[in-house]
Amino acid sequence: MTQDLYELLGVDRNADEDAIKKAYRRQARKLHPDVNPDPEAQEQFKQVSTAYEVLSDPDKRAAYDRGGDPFGGGSSFGQGQGFSFTDIMDAFFGGGAPGGAAGGRGPRSRVRRGQDALIRLEVDLAGAAFGVSREIKVDTAIMCTACSGDGAAPGSRPVPCETCHGQGEVAQVQRSFLGEIRTLRPCPSCNGFGTTIPDPCRECAGDGRVRSRRTLTVKIPAGVDTGTRVQLPEEGEVGPGGGPAGDLYVEIRVAEHDTFxxxxxxxxxxxxxxxxxxxxxxxxxxxxxxxxxxxxxxxxxxxxxxxxxxxxxxxxxxxxxxxxxxxxxxxxxxxxxxxxxxxxxxxxxxxxxxxxxxxxxxxxxxxxxxxxxxxxxxxxxxxxxxxxx
The missing domain is CATH 2.60.260.20 (Urease metallochaperone UreE, N-terminal domain)
Structure with missing residues (x-):
């Protein structure tokens, strides 16, 4: 393939990921074999797909821009290089694994935001009307202090997965009427994280968090009624891997009054x-x-x-x-x-x-x-x- 990849997709050399994906979507709608059975169109579709595979991957794009082989010495662009079925789906439907590398691929992060928590609190009518401060006890997940949230026992650390070599994904290659289709799936050995923990922390079993009972002070503003929720930012569940905590919501129930x-x-x-x-x-x-x-x-x-x-x-x-x-x-x-x-x-x-x-x-x-x-x-x-x- 002698034609410039940027020209094939119709984008300039400074195009961002969004522009490349949109350009590929436009080309694929015209050239895909299901839409255009012409043999010349099928060949053009392979070339466009190869161009998208290179330019949508930061590492391959950088290698191409330097004049090197983006496929690391494998087959050249014009000799049957396969295209990723995942890339086609991403281009059409905007897919992408959260927490992955650019383009939605790559290992998932072990560190994720925690869930929000909800507790219910009964207050008397005067407290609801004029505001009151109350101490509450909550049972939530907090960061494991033994491993500082990374899940590995003290003195050890997560290591790259031997199955996916840290990529978090494994590829399955199949041949079909579209050509060679490569499907990416989360690595079953590391669950898509790219690393494994050979020696998990004994306190949190590798989760990076433990459950604990805490005492908090909640300030209930004047004028609340039954069903009002008071938000305490970052006082909810700490996330896996010691990730940031979610919010805690205190739902108010106003007790009946003897007079009013x-x-x-x-x-x-x-x-x-x-x-x-x-x-x-x-x-x-x-x-x-x-x-x-x-x-x-x-x-x-x-x-x-x-x-x-x-x-x-x-x-x-x-x-x-x-x-x-x-x-x-x-x-x-x-x-x-x-x-x-x-x-x-x-x-x-x-x-x-x-x-x-x-x-x-x-x-x-x-x-x-x-x-x-x-x-x-x-x-x-x-x-x-x-x-x-």
């Missing part, structure tokens, strides 16, 4: 007052969620608030106390929604019964007929009907 129910950034609670207090009006001292926080020195955090109930307050009446809900992750704060429930006395002594009868007489309610309307609206609706006048 959360709905987004709003808090809801129900306050039950006696019938007399609802009728006459009263002032309530309500606790806020801040009352659950541990008191800090010189703290002026408001832990309660007054709520004025006017005379004649009805069951189901809602009062919105703005800015006393849950802080949002992105700022702002929700409201506290207070619903009033009126308690009707169920056990009266003689004097109380007598006074209520007098009140009923004064209000002409000795024989109330009730009001007929739409279907009752639950307990609060029935209470309103009972005390309507």
């Amino acid at each position: 129910v959360r709905n987004g950034k709003d808090l809801h609670c129900t306050v039950t007052v006696p019938m007399t207090a609802a009728a006459l009006g009263t002032t309530l001292q309500l606790p806020l969620l801040e009352a659950d926080l541990e008191p800090a020195e010189d703290s002026e955090v408001q832990t309660s608030i007054e709520l004025e109930l006017p005379a004649g307050t009805q069951p189901g009446k809602e009062y919105v106390l703005r800015g006393h809900g849950v802080p949002g992750l992105r700022g702002g704060r929700g409201n506290l929604v207070v619903t009033i429930d009126v308690e009707t006395p169920t056990r009266l002594d003689g004097r109380q019964t007598e006074l209520l009868r007098e009140l009923a007489a004064l209000r002409h309610e000795e024989q109330p007929t009730g009001s007929v309307g739409p279907a009752p609206r639950g307990m609060f609706g029935r209470l309103r009907d009972a005390f309507s006048h």
Whole structure:
């Protein structure tokens, strides 16, 4: 073959790997025997395939650019040199083994990033609302200190694989209608790493990592809710070969509160007052969620608030106390929604019964007929009907 390989593919001498692969793909689509059965096209396809095999391999390309034989003294370019079926697949489908050499071939690295880890943590409502720091215990893989992550026993080291001679791959050559097809596969002796460990570390059995329990402090930001995940970078599993650690995710579950129910950034609670207090009006001292926080020195955090109930307050009446809900992750704060429930006395002594009868007489309610309307609206609706006048 006397034609310049760069000219065969239609690229300049400074073309990068991407440009070479694209050029080969264009040529192969026109000249491949499955597409173009013309004998001349088949010969051109062999030449183009040989050009791609040389220029896509950094070592062979360097040898060619120096004017040497890229095949190390083997057959010349024009005398039936085989082409790699793997190269064709890579050119068409963009294949390539991760961690390998240029072009997707070569030994895989033993050092790989570790997996992410996930644990679940329950916090109380106040901690979720205002933020809290918690210590957690995690069981994850950490780097083996005995071998510093390389998997070999102290005083030894990995050695090149005798089967693949450090390449991480072995070739299988077959003949087909396409010519000589060379298929590259991971070396079965070293699993594609290119090296073997004759004397594995006794602590990690050659993996480069061991499991350990650690104690970490996680800072939970204000405003989290059930399902929120807090990310701790590089606190997950250390990778094989002592590779970088993945991330640790802490998934939050907010415990139920005795008083408040959360709905987004709003808090809801129900306050039950006696019938007399609802009728006459009263002032309530309500606790806020801040009352659950541990008191800090010189703290002026408001832990309660007054709520004025006017005379004649009805069951189901809602009062919105703005800015006393849950802080949002992105700022702002929700409201506290207070619903009033009126308690009707169920056990009266003689004097109380007598006074209520007098009140009923004064209000002409000795024989109330009730009001007929739409279907009752639950307990609060029935209470309103009972005390309507």
